[in-house]
Amino acid sequence: MADTAAAAQAGSGDTRRDFLYLAAGAMGAVGAGAVVWPLIASMNPSAEVLALASTEVDLGPVVEGQRITVTWRGNPVFIDHRTADQISEAEAVALDDLPDAETDEARVQKTEWLVVIGVCTHLGCVPLGQKTGQNRGEFGGWFCPCHGSHYDTSGRIRKGPAPLNLPVPPYEFTTDTTIVIG
Template sequence: MEASATADEPTPTRRDFLFIATGAVGVVGAGAAVWPLIDQMNPDATTLAAASTEVDIGNIAEGQIVTIKWRGKPVFISHRTQAEIEAARAVPIDELPDPATDQSRTQKPEWLIVIGICTHLGCVPLGNDGPFQGGYFCPCHGSVYDASGRIRQGPAPKNLAVPPYAFDGDAKVKIG
């Protein structure tokens, strides 16, 4: 019975081969024609270069806040004092409007790196200002952040954002 089932199957012909070969060449040709259109949508080299920035932090004095630009946004790099670190870690988490520990916001306790844009309406807060030592104050609407960039008073709903960053030794940090 199986012998008759295989006898009913048509055998491949030269026309079948040409049909498959022509279709394969057509698919490859269409892919080659569409690829430049897809490839031109990738970001150019200047955009990729702006995606990350490397900062030399070796010259930032303890207690100093430096502002750099990353992706068109201000980024605060704060070399915190031991008193600022202790004050930031002593805050009870349940007192914060947007609870976050100081340890979760820093990779090294002496360095705080945050995006310097107020989470209320996008103003730029002032560093080393306000009632909290080493904190930030937004004069536009009165938002106050502590030395860990956490919102403590005012209308801002969230803490200052922490960008992705990694330390490259003791004197350099790569943001982005």
């Protein structure tokens, strides 16, 4: 009988040790999760960044021929309510004349509205031409005075050191007069 009791106690010790190993491992995993979770959560974008992820713009008050500037993700976005003359001029340009060949049709969703990020693709300056009376360059679009880049009424580079057209941000028309950028 003594041998039976000793065998039972030996078996219960192994079971108790296994339980302690499992409990300690589980507590270690919970502790590691408690440390790692806030670290990972701190890498998520802040509320300020998420708020800048998209910008809604009411185009209703913008009259034909007027340009406005809005901010999206910290960058100026130029919105141009183009006239019929500006549209026909932009559509008539031969692609062979463009350093960064892109049709006007590919750059707009509605021909009367041009939406581009207002940062020169040469060195990141903000081109002139948004305000009335500013130099709009030789092609009636925008002019970057830092190194002489000239953009046309479709935001395409026509002359100067800038290698690319003014970029078109992702945007969509939610109504006839409202767009959401981003």
